[in-house]
Amino acid sequence: MEPTTAALVILFVLVALLAAAGAGLLRRVKELELATYNGVGVQLPQESLSIRRPGATTLVAKINRRCPVCDDVVENIARLAPQLPGDVGFTVVSDDPAFDKALPENVRVITDAKVWNSINVPYTPALLVVDEHGVIVFTTPAGSGEAVAALVERAAARKESSL
Structure with a gap:
């Protein structure tokens, strides 16, 4: 494999990992946002x-x-x-x-x-x-x-x- 091809493959893998980490982080932020508003507008038990x-x-x-x-x-x-x-x-x-x-x-x-x-x-x-x-x-x-x-x-x- 040529060095340029290997560098592109490694770069692609790193970008894919970064995108996956960003998606996971976004999901956690959305969960926290929903948790913050949990119970708003609800009568106390x-x-x-x-x-x-x-x-x-x-x-x-x-x-x-x-x-x-x-x-x-x-x-x-x-x-x-x-x-x-x-x-x-x-x-x-x-x-x-x-x-x-x-x-x-x-x-x-x-x-x-x-x-x-x-x-x-x-x-x-x-x-x-x-x-x-x-x-x-x-x-x-x-x-x-x-x-x-x-x-x-x-x-x-x-x-x-x-x-």
Whole structure:
């Protein structure tokens, strides 16, 4: 085989592998995008209705006891919760029955395993916006404490736009 032909064959194989990797990556991105919107527009299950505050928008943080990012999320909730308007509140849902993080009084903490399991998002930590009727209007992974700040801004903008 000539060197030029061999180089072309190798180049073709490398391009085919790159295309396959790109297709796989695109599929994973689409799966993540679908997972982000999982549950949006859905009424909370009956066992989760204790999460919402009637007549108020509820920002829900679903956290896990074995999650190092969750500590950053909880710290930011503690920092931002006192600044929330009266018609917006935080609820932290944890799978840890011995949850003992310091949070302001206006943050509800739910450690019921049934409630934690009923929040059907495929990632933890997760942030959700639940309207006053118990309908999930937004979900997102909480990859950092900054995600909490962005969620608070989004909820405030949602409230202003609905006035």
